[in-house]
Amino acid sequence: MNFYEVTFPDQFSPERSHTVSTILELENASFNSKPYSYICPVECKVGDFVLVETRYGIKVGKVNAEMPSKLNATKFIIGVIDISMFRRISEQHEVERKLLAQIATAMSKRNHEAQFRAAAESDPAIAALVAQLDEVRANGGTPVTSKAID
Secondary structure, three states: OEEEEEEOOHHHOOOOOOOOOOHHHHHHOOOOOOOEEEEEOOOOOOOOEEEEEEOOEEEEEEEEEEEOOOOOOOEEEEEEEOHHHHHHHHHHHHHHHHHHHHHHHHHHHHHHHHHHHHHHOOOHHHHHHHHHHHHHHHOOOOOOOOOOOO
């Protein structure tokens, strides 16, 4: 087993009940608390964010240094927080969210166009407007007929 020195963000020291609410908050925090010694049965390295047991419950800390065997280390690092995995999942979620929004917009436009084309079948005025729209689209924005558009 290895031994590590772990520090906590100033505003999230182990005796405070506040928990980190976002990864960004964790990454931007200043880890200037008093260092605490921990026993580490899992693989970790300096700079890793870790879950540790404290007398106040499970807290998030940051590995500050690897230490030689420490007699005063009685609590354990429970695990390493893999922020890179979180980032990949978060980025994937954001891409999916944007694509779903684009699909919804495209479907809405398609449904809207299908509705006015259906209306054109029973209304000659709408049919004339749809015909003009088709001409504009077919001719790069310029209507072929000379009908005025009100």
